Amino acid sequence: MPPRKKAGASSQFDASEVMQPVQALRGRMDAAGSSRKRTLEEVGVSGVSKEVQHMGAEDVSAEIEAICMRAVASIMRGDGFSYMMPSRVASNQMYVKELDRVVLKEKMLERVFSNASSARKTAITTRLMQIVLELCSKGIHVTKRDLFYTDVKLFKQQTESDDVLDDVACMVGCTRSSLNVVASEKGIVVGKLIFEDDGDTIDCTKMGMGGKAIPPSIDRVTNVRGDAQFILLIEKDAAFMRLAEDRFYNDYPCVIISGKGQPDVATRLFLNKVRSALNVPILGLFDADPYGLKILSVYMKGSKNMSYDSINLTTPDIKWLGVRPSDLDKYSIPQQCRLEMSEHDLKTGRELLEEDFIKANPKWHRELELMVKTKVKAEIQALSSFGFQYLSKTYLPRKLKEGDWI
Amino acid sequence: MPPRKKAGASSQFDASEVMQPVQALRGRMDAAGSSRKRTLEEVGVSGVSKEVQHMGAEDVSAEIEAICMRAVASIMRGDGFSYMMPSRVASNQMYVKELDRVVLKEKMLERVFSNASSARKTAITTRLMQIVLELCSKGIHVTKRDLFYTDVKLFKQQTESDDVLDDVACMVGCTRSSLNVVASEKGIVVGKLIFEDDGDTIDCTKMGMGGKAIPPSIDRVTNVRGDAQFILLIEKDAAFMRLAEDRFYNDYPCVIISGKGQPDVATRLFLNKVRSALNVPILGLFDADPYGLKILSVYMKGSKNMSYDSINLTTPDIKWLGVRPSDLDKYSIPQQCRLEMSEHDLKTGRELLEEDFIKANPKWHRELELMVKTKVKAEIQALSSFGFQYLSKTYLPRKLKEGDWI
Structure with a gap:
């Protein structure tokens, strides 16, 4: 058997020469400042939701507490129990050419507990925020499947807890992974x-x-x-x-x-x-x-x-x-x-x-x-x-x- | 937010105490010598094929060369072109209670080139052995999908090259990974x-x-x-x-x-x-x-x-x-x-x-x-x-x- 060849550069190509076009491309990237993606605000598109951002556990907790305090205040005022959140329906999505990606428009949704059609979703939203608070305080990460199993009786289907989880991220204004759900x-x-x-x-x-x-x-x-x-x-x-x-x-x-x-x-x-x-x-x-x-x-x-x-x-x-x-x-x-x-x-x-x-x-x-x-x-x-x-x-x-x- | 708890042993359980049954189980394994699985020969079952074993690239190459030399000798003698290999059909499989696994019985199969129904399979077998020789000499590993693509015209379907690859492993008497196919x-x-x-x-x-x-x-x-x-x-x-x-x-x-x-x-x-x-x-x-x-x-x-x-x-x-x-x-x-x-x-x-x-x-x-x-x-x-x-x-x-x- 011939000696085992160690994988290496083929003599057909000179590595430094091969890399020149990539280096040139990288140079153009630097010149264009394209290393950082532009945000909605920089592009100046109007009529869109604020984009979510990565948040630490402390900020997520603080935001969830603020949301709940607003809900409590509304109940105390006699205005009932509801959450306001950006709508994620297809008609509220928009492709922004300058950013080359799809973003949410500014339509908001009010999820009202007293409405028979949204009472359960409001309860799920509340329960999920409670669980996320626990995850943030313990500093642990769970999967969407784990999340579903914490309250099968309420969530019924995993698609329901998954869906509302995205709502919670939108409402808090953070990425889904900031919620410690991976x-x-x-x-x-x-x-x-x-x-x-x-x-x-x-x-x-x-x-x-x-x-x-x-x-x-x-x-x-x-x-x-x-x-x-x-x-x-x-x-x-x-x-x-x-x-x-x-x-x-x-x-x-x-x-x-x-x-x-x-x-x-x-x-x-x-x-x-x-x-x-x-x-x-x-x-x-x-x-x-x-x-x-x-x-x-x-x-x-x-x-x-x-x-x-x-x-x-x-x-x-x-x-x-x-x-x-x-x-x-x-x-x-x-x-x-x-x-x-x-x-x-x-x-x-x-x-x-x-x-x-x-x-x-x-x-x-x-x-x-x-x-x-x-x-x-x-x-x-x-x-x-x-x-x-x-x-x-x-x-x-x-x-x-x-x-x-x- | 409470300070992030570092994941550690719960106070409810004492780690050394918890581990005792596992240690006892391990002790029984040592006593029974169960660390090594028994081979067919040790159990003394008759009427079965020799089990394949892991082989280095050099041994695989040598065995493939020997198989091909036997085929050439048969052709030269005028006995035609064929390969002998253990049959992998269901009727040639047997559950051995002492080993607690399924093994191949001793029925052999002759794959004959001059037979219209097996001519193509004989060609595929030959081609695959040629490719495996190349893999062994270069010391590289490929997937079954890669293998299929080296000769789509001959193999036609990936299931055909996959299937014959197992035949080659059986014939050489080595594991499939010894063929450098992963x-x-x-x-x-x-x-x-x-x-x-x-x-x-x-x-x-x-x-x-x-x-x-x-x-x-x-x-x-x-x-x-x-x-x-x-x-x-x-x-x-x-x-x-x-x-x-x-x-x-x-x-x-x-x-x-x-x-x-x-x-x-x-x-x-x-x-x-x-x-x-x-x-x-x-x-x-x-x-x-x-x-x-x-x-x-x-x-x-x-x-x-x-x-x-x-x-x-x-x-x-x-x-x-x-x-x-x-x-x-x-x-x-x-x-x-x-x-x-x-x-x-x-x-x-x-x-x-x-x-x-x-x-x-x-x-x-x-x-x-x-x-x-x-x-x-x-x-x-x-x-x-x-x-x-x-x-x-x-x-x-x-x-x-x-x-x-x-």
Whole structure:
């Protein structure tokens, strides 16, 4: 057997040369001051709700107490028991082009206890605030499922407690994670990144092949640092593992993050936090199919359901590195690795063509048009047809060297 | 706001006292020499295939070369092109009571190239061995999906390359991971455990709340050590997170592992490796429903499809700590946290009552009978109805102290 080769830079590419376009992109980011996302106030959009922000446990507790005091005062005055909160219905959501994300408009909702249709929701709101107060005082984090089980009799369905929890976040004016309610973990990270998680120092260059599970409570992640020059955001974990094993980040200093398909809230918050801390560009590697683009859009635009926190959950400036429909010919992907799109794929593709965020980027629109026209899709794994290390040794270095992202 | 309490041992329980039953259990394990699983040869069962074993890249390469040389010699002799391999059909599988797992019987299969029905499978077998040789010589690991994409034209469907890959493992006489083909990672681990992953030292007490993702290639995990006194195997990640945040393992020295639902191959191999290295008992915390028991059975019995490697993939001696149907009354779980079993649940439960591994353990059988009789199920989260830290501060310490497992 030949001696085991240690994964290293292929001689075909010179690492310093390869990194030049990324460095140039980073320079342009610095010049444009794009490292910090703009807020609603800076853009000066009117008729919208104040955006929620991350709050510490003490501030959340104080705000909940203030809300309850107002409710009590109203009851004492004889005006009854109710809560005022921003409405999260679809008609109260709005896409702001300057921010490139969906935000809540200013319509408010009064949730009245004396009304038969909202009495139970008012009770749920009160109970949830009580539980959140307890979480904040104890400094512990729980999942939405745990929350539901604290009072099954009142909540009845988990969707009800989940839904009202978002209302509470909106009313308090904080992110959902500020309420100490977290999602279960799903994403993974590896590469030139160091951070503290609840007091433990995590060095993501020393995580073997497995990577580090992205922590569920993002507010315990502090002191994010590292000499990565870009973030490589990967749709699926098979490609993540390939790059982690080849220690791709040693040759091309980067942080590699994957949400393993549809990203959860923790992964999106983490991506956002790492980007803000390092101020480096994000390059996305996704399947060349409508589903890949949809997942990319969740990272960029977030989900409508949580548009009240779009500032923390969205990362608008992701570059689409690949696998793009035009790559299939450019990189001569063999015919047998290209898959025919189903009717459902085509329908999703055509719907995406009408989406604001695709229209806003003519290059993306052209790629998607090409996909729908040729009716051909491909997965990241299609690159394996040239050898398992083609992705890490040829495809990505070439993409980086040519600055081939849009 | 009251000062944030640091998660620590509840005063209700004395940690050293709590740990006594676990230590006694461990002592009995040592006395019985149960730390090492018995092999087929030791038990002396006849009429079975030799069990596969973990092999290094060099041995795998040598064996593949030998197989190919035999095929070439047969062709040269004029006897045609074929491979001999153990048959993996259901009729060639057998449950061995002494080992408490399913193994392959000795029927062999000849895969003949000149037969129209097996020509393509013979070609796929040859191609896969060629690819595995390449993986072994380069020392890299790939997923089954990557493998499929190296020759879509020949493999056509991923199920075909997956299936033949198991044949190749059987034929070579090694585990699937010895072929350098790995599953994508899913499981997580935290607690009193240290190991090396591809040269990096991983200290699982220093993984914050997020835990460490279980590495996909188990053969790179070496030097497993730590002063845990038991392994807590948890079905779902919500309970895992609760215990990780409360640093449960600091009070009650243990390793906490979760496969996040149905466990993948990597998690099962990892559990097995940790248990062998530490020689400590495994206590299982699963939902009190038929699905929880089914998942527990996958850890213990493995899946029939991979019975050729049952020795590495199964961990027979898992104690059922909870949540058991009898716990619901014993711990006074409120009625509203108990869920009614569906018809499908009941059917699954009744089927389980007939399974060998349930019948072999009268205490398990009684619990399952109780479940089916009362038609009531409950999730681990039902314990949250007593407060979020009830699991880590009361339920588990009490279970440990009373040695309440079966």
